[in-house]
Amino acid sequence: MTAPEGFKASARRAGFKESNDLDLALLLAPDGAVCCGTFTESFVRASCIDLSQKRLRETGGRVRAVMINSGQANACTGDAGSEANLLATQVVAEKLGLKPQEVLINSTGVIGVPIPMHKLLKAIDPLIEALNENGGSNAAKAILTTDLVQKECALKADLGGQIVRIGGMAKGSGMIHPNMATMLAYLTCDAAIPENIWRPMVKRAVEKSFNSISVDGDTSTNDTFLAFNAGKDLDKKYWNSLENGLLELTKYLAKAIARDGEGANILLEVNVVGTNSDHDALLIARTIVSSSLVKAALNGCDPNWGRIIAAAGRAGVSFRSEEVCLWFGPYQLLSNGQPIQYDCETVKEYMKLCMKGDYLESDCVLIRLSIGKGSGSARAWGCDLSEKYVRINADYTT
Amino acid sequence: MTAPEGFKASARRAGFKESNDLDLALLLAPDGAVCCGTFTESFVRASCIDLSQKRLRETGGRVRAVMINSGQANACTGDAGSEANLLATQVVAEKLGLKPQEVLINSTGVIGVPIPMHKLLKAIDPLIEALNENGGSNAAKAILTTDLVQKECALKADLGGQIVRIGGMAKGSGMIHPNMATMLAYLTCDAAIPENIWRPMVKRAVEKSFNSISVDGDTSTNDTFLAFNAGKDLDKKYWNSLENGLLELTKYLAKAIARDGEGANILLEVNVVGTNSDHDALLIARTIVSSSLVKAALNGCDPNWGRIIAAAGRAGVSFRSEEVCLWFGPYQLLSNGQPIQYDCETVKEYMKLCMKGDYLESDCVLIRLSIGKGSGSARAWGCDLSEKYVRINADYTT
Numbered sequence: 001m002t003a004p005e006g007f008k009a010s011a012r013r014a015g016f017k018e019s020n021d022l023d024l025a026l027l028l029a030p031d032g033a034v035c036c037g038t039f040t041e042s043f044v045r046a047s048c049i050d051l052s053q054k055r056l057r058e059t060g061g062r063v064r065a066v067m068i069n070s071g072q073a074n075a076c077t078g079d080a081g082s083e084a085n086l087l088a089t090q091v092v093a094e095k096l097g098l099k100p101q102e103v104l105i106n107s108t109g110v111i112g113v114p115i116p117m118h119k120l121l122k123a124i125d126p127l128i129e130a131l132n133e134n135g136g137s138n139a140a141k142a143i144l145t146t147d148l149v150q151k152e153c154a155l156k157a158d159l160g161g162q163i164v165r166i167g168g169m170a171k172g173s174g175m176i177h178p179n180m181a182t183m184l185a186y187l188t189c190d191a192a193i194p195e196n197i198w199r200p201m202v203k204r205a206v207e208k209s210f211n212s213i214s215v216d217g218d219t220s221t222n223d224t225f226l227a228f229n230a231g232k233d234l235d236k237k238y239w240n241s242l243e244n245g246l247l248e249l250t251k252y253l254a255k256a257i258a259r260d261g262e263g264a265n266i267l268l269e270v271n272v273v274g275t276n277s278d279h280d281a282l283l284i285a286r287t288i289v290s291s292s293l294v295k296a297a298l299n300g301c302d303p304n305w306g307r308i309i310a311a312a313g314r315a316g317v318s319f320r321s322e323e324v325c326l327w328f329g330p331y332q333l334l335s336n337g338q339p340i341q342y343d344c345e346t347v348k349e350y351m352k353l354c355m356k357g358d359y360l361e362s363d364c365v366l367i368r369l370s371i372g373k374g375s376g377s378a379r380a381w382g383c384d385l386s387e388k389y390v391r392i393n394a395d396y397t398t
Numbered sequence: 399m400t401a402p403e404g405f406k407a408s409a410r411r412a413g414f415k416e417s418n419d420l421d422l423a424l425l426l427a428p429d430g431a432v433c434c435g436t437f438t439e440s441f442v443r444a445s446c447i448d449l450s451q452k453r454l455r456e457t458g459g460r461v462r463a464v465m466i467n468s469g470q471a472n473a474c475t476g477d478a479g480s481e482a483n484l485l486a487t488q489v490v491a492e493k494l495g496l497k498p499q500e501v502l503i504n505s506t507g508v509i510g511v512p513i514p515m516h517k518l519l520k521a522i523d524p525l526i527e528a529l530n531e532n533g534g535s536n537a538a539k540a541i542l543t544t545d546l547v548q549k550e551c552a553l554k555a556d557l558g559g560q561i562v563r564i565g566g567m568a569k570g571s572g573m574i575h576p577n578m579a580t581m582l583a584y585l586t587c588d589a590a591i592p593e594n595i596w597r598p599m600v601k602r603a604v605e606k607s608f609n610s611i612s613v614d615g616d617t618s619t620n621d622t623f624l625a626f627n628a629g630k631d632l633d634k635k636y637w638n639s640l641e642n643g644l645l646e647l648t649k650y651l652a653k654a655i656a657r658d659g660e661g662a663n664i665l666l667e668v669n670v671v672g673t674n675s676d677h678d679a680l681l682i683a684r685t686i687v688s689s690s691l692v693k694a695a696l697n698g699c700d701p702n703w704g705r706i707i708a709a710a711g712r713a714g715v716s717f718r719s720e721e722v723c724l725w726f727g728p729y730q731l732l733s734n735g736q737p738i739q740y741d742c743e744t745v746k747e748y749m750k751l752c753m754k755g756d757y758l759e760s761d762c763v764l765i766r767l768s769i770g771k772g773s774g775s776a777r778a779w780g781c782d783l784s785e786k787y788v789r790i791n792a793d794y795t796t
Contacts (some may be wrong), residue, residue: 014633044711044719076707076719077737107607111704190538219712238785245566292614292690292783293791300792306509307616309474313442314617321442321474338476385690393691394698 001136003167004190005155006030006230009135014123016071016109022142024120025068026127028096029185033230034192035063036199038206040223045081049222051089052104061243064102066226067127068091068143068184069120069394070171072109081185084115090304091121095128106224108171108184116333128352140169143184145390147171151256152382155245157236164191166242169247172215172257183220183330185253186361187227191234191242201243202227212282212380214290216389235379256382258289259364263389266355267364268298268382271311275376282319282378284371287315289382298365299384301351303331303344308367319371327368329354399534401552402566402588404428404628407533409540412521414469414507414514420540422518422549423583424525425725428495431628432590433461434597436604438621441576444473444478447620449487450502462500463626465490465525466541467518468569470507473619482513489519493526504622506569506582537599538567541557541582544790551652553643557636562589564640566647570613570655570760581618583608585650589632589640599641607648610680610778612688613659614787651758656687656779657762661786664753665779666696670710673774678715680768680776685713687780696763697782699749701740701742703731706765719771725766727752752790 002009008028016023019187029035037056039049056063067088074081089103096103107115140152154167161172170185193201202225210225227246259267270288272281288294289309297304305326313321326334335343353359364381401406406426414421427433435454437447454461464487472479487501494501494640505513538550568583591599600623603712608623625644632640668686670679686692689709695702701723711719724732726747731740751757761781 042711043713043715044707066442073704076732076735076737078720078734131507156684162533183583193735218689218691218708221711228753291616292787293616296791299788302793306471306474306619309442310509310616310619313440313619317441318633319441322476324442333473339474354537366679369412387787387788389690390694390697390783390785390788393694395695395700 001027001139001152001167001169001186001188002133003136004165006190007133007167007188007191008046008133008337009139010130010132012123012127012129012130012137014069014119014286016119023070024123025139025142026065027130027139028065028131029188029228030230032175033228034061034194034198035197035211035226035228036061036202037110037224037226038203039240040220042219042221044076044221046064046073046107048074048085048105048107049224051085052106052224055101055371059101061101063104064097064098065092066104066186068106069115069146072107072110072113072115072287073105073111073222074107074115075111077112077114079189081114084117085116088120091124095124095352102143104182104226108143108222131157133249136167136169139191141167143171144171145171146262149260151253151260151294153249153252155249156195159241160235162232164189164234166245166249168253170253170257172260183210183223183257185225187249189229189344190231191229192231193229193234193239193242198229200225201246203252205243205250207247209254212236212286212287212378213254213258214380214382215258218245233296244326255381258383261383262392263272263386264383265386266298266384268384269364269379271366271377271379272371273377274370274374275317275378276374281376282380283317283368284312284315285380287289287311288367292385295382295385299386301348302353303328303333303347303351308369309334312369312371323372329366399425399537399550399584399586400531400569401534401564402586404588405586406529406531406566406726408525408528409536409538410525410528411531412467413517414467420467420536420727422525423537423540424528424529425537426463427586427626428628429588431626432459432593432596433460433624433626434593434600435624436601436621437443438618440617440619442474442619442646444471444505444620446503446505446623447470449483450504452501452608452624452747457499459500460500462496463494464491464502464504466504466567467513468506468541470505470511470513471620472505472513473509475510475512479512482515484559485515485743486518489522492760493522499614500637504582504620506541506620509619517537534565534567541567543569545658547658549651549658551647551650553647555643557639557641558633560630560632561588562587562632562640564647566651568651570658576787581608581655583620583623585644585647587627588629589627590629591627591632591637591640595637596625596627599644602620603641603644603648603665606645609739610684610776610780611652611656611782612749613656640747653779654783659781660790661784662781663784664696664782666781667762667764667777667779669764669766669775669777670769671775672768672770672772673715674772676776680778681715682710682767683776683778685709686765689777690783692712693780693783697784699746699753701726701731701745701749706767707732709796710767721770723768727764
């Protein structure tokens with residue numbers, strides 16, 4: 001997060017978690033920063049979501065800082081929850097010399113539990129003091145909940161002599177645990193892009209990354225993605241290159257979330273081609289990676305193509321099953337809607353190698369589906385459904 | 399199925415399954431019967447679905463018989479599959495003295511595998527010979543695949559001096575295994591109802607029964623429900639009573655399917671009230687019973703209300719979370735969107751009693767959600783997600 005010039009971050013242990021882990025993070029963007037965000041589409045939303053959207057709208061994206069706590073989602077906490085957000089951001093703004101409107105707050109943790117404000121208020125001073133240009137990695141640690149691994153990434157490019165850096169961090173573990181709410185992700189960029197260009201650019205990247213993954217199909221009350229830029233203006237002719245960078249970085253983070261899905265053993269990539277539009281392909285790819293039956297078959301390294309095309313068939317996209325072709329990695333299983341001769345053991349072996357990490361050409365099981373003659377295509381990512389997932393989620397709050 | 403007067407059924411072991419179980423069933427309705435059906439909405443459909451819909455349309459519902467095989471879904475089997483259906487129904491029609499258009503065929507089993515026609519053709523003669531007025535129970539056995547229990551039911555009522563009987567059978571086990579395709583269900587009734595009344599009557603019952611259950615959210619290539627009536631005309635003023643009977647019977651069968659979901663230990667009933675329409679309530683109830691996280695929590699007897707309202711929030715129905723109230727059985731956990739004091743151990747104990755079958759007031763865990771002041775309401779049924787579900791589905795075809 002702090003690889004791009006001018007961005008600072010810090011993290012503290014405020015005591016929100018029972019463990020001794022970091023649980024409070026702060027990100028500060030340079031003066032003049034532009035920020036845009038995408039948020040959960042659930043009708044049950046934490047009040048920090050409403051506050052963030054309101055402030056981004058009111059300031060036209062002129063937001064400078066975001067504070068993130070992990071341990072309590074502060075969702076379904078009524079007026080007390082909203083007031084806590086107002087107070088917390090006001091204190092941070094004052095100490096940073098900003099307006100409250102320029103500061104956002106995000107939370108992740110158990111729904112229905114408010115942020116312990118005495119702990120938070122006590123941690124703000126040292127958190128701000130700790131802000132520095134190498135703080136990104138600690139911040140990436142502090143936002144984790146049940147994640148097993150830290151998720152961060154940075155890219156650098158020379159765009160016509162201007163060195164441009166982008167950085168990012170994320171947490172997830174389930175695409176969501178609506179209870180240990182949330183997928184959170186953040187991006188920073190040290191080239192200045194006008195808000196009206198930045199917003200659609202970020203939206204397109206999110207569509208092909210965070211909106212293309214699923215761990216368990218559930219959506220949280222607190223899902224948030226924020227993307228900041230600040231720095232020297234970038235020549236228009238490099239905007240496309242920058243967008244490619246945004247896409248690579250967000251895809252990396254999204255795949256890291258899917259790979260670290262609860263109880264997951266293997267990343268699944270589904271590539272759908274031949275639809276009338278990219279959106280249709282995405283609907284199908286997402287339905288496949290979200291299917292419990294497909295995910296359970298993946299867990300057992302079972303190349304169960306019937307479940308895959310059955311999932312495709314219920315995605316709401318019209319196609320002719322007589323045109324469907326399907327591959328597992330390099331192996332074709334289905335041609336024009338009908339099974340063809342293939343060696344099941346060979347395909348199982350491919351899946352097992354992928355799971356062990358011994359398949360050299362890719363780090364995930366790749367399923368490719370061609371469903372027609374259209375030019376639409378999309379990729380989506382998910383993971384297997386394991387007995388461990390059930391164990392983790394069977395007895396969580398109590 | 400054969401409780402209503404005039405209906406005959408039979409079953410045989412044709413050898414479609416490796417086990418010694420019955421695997422071929424036939425149902426024959428009396429002369430003058432009216433039939434209507436509802437079918438999978440998947441774009442990947444077995445050819446028997448297309449044939450059934452075509453014949454019901456062409457005959458205006460004047461269909462007399464349906465043959466059902468279990469073991470092979472005969473889906474994704476191309477022209478050979480369609481031709482097998484034409485031949486099989488033609489042979490049955492000839493031997494019964496019917497037109498081919500009056501005979502349907504349904505299949506359930508592994509996708510991509512055709513019906514072994516030599517076995518089928520050999521079994522048709524004895525199957526027809528075995529037709530009798532007590533054959534319903536054997537037919538209900540013959541349509542099962544991985545189901546653990548047989549699902550059948552019959553009701554009788556005196557409607558103004560006319561004794562009316564309805565009967566039904568179903569198979570499911572997963573709401574669907576798209577691979578061991580399918581949910582199949584059948585209903586018979588010995589009061590005559592005109593097709594234009596029967597069709598919407600059946601449709602309303604299906605909406606509140608088979609369309610209100612979910613085991614794993616997956617939809618099959620072969621899902622079929624057929625409802626026959628034949629007999630003495632029923633006075634218009636009793637049509638409502640009959641519809642109530644249809645609803646009770648289809649709900650019984652639907653709940654039996656959810657209860658027998660793969661690896662399931664407990665039936666879940668979700669009752670949503672206070673929406674603007676019944677349809678909105680159904681969308682929310684279905685989303686909750688379909689959530690992997692809700693289902694996993696149920697498995698662990700964990701009253702995790704955060705997951706329930708998070709699932710409600712992504713059902714696509716707008717509501718204000720500040721108005722949500724939530725109960726587990728008799729215990730209220732949430733009032734106006736905020737958690738209230740409750741004894742978690744008591745609620746867990748309630749769930750455990752339900753799971754053991756020791757909770758006398760109901761045979762399922764009941765979750766009630768009031769989300770506003772509207773008059774809409776609906777119920778949906780599902781089951782827990784167990785480690786056994788994953789084991790069953792991890793290694794199925796191979």
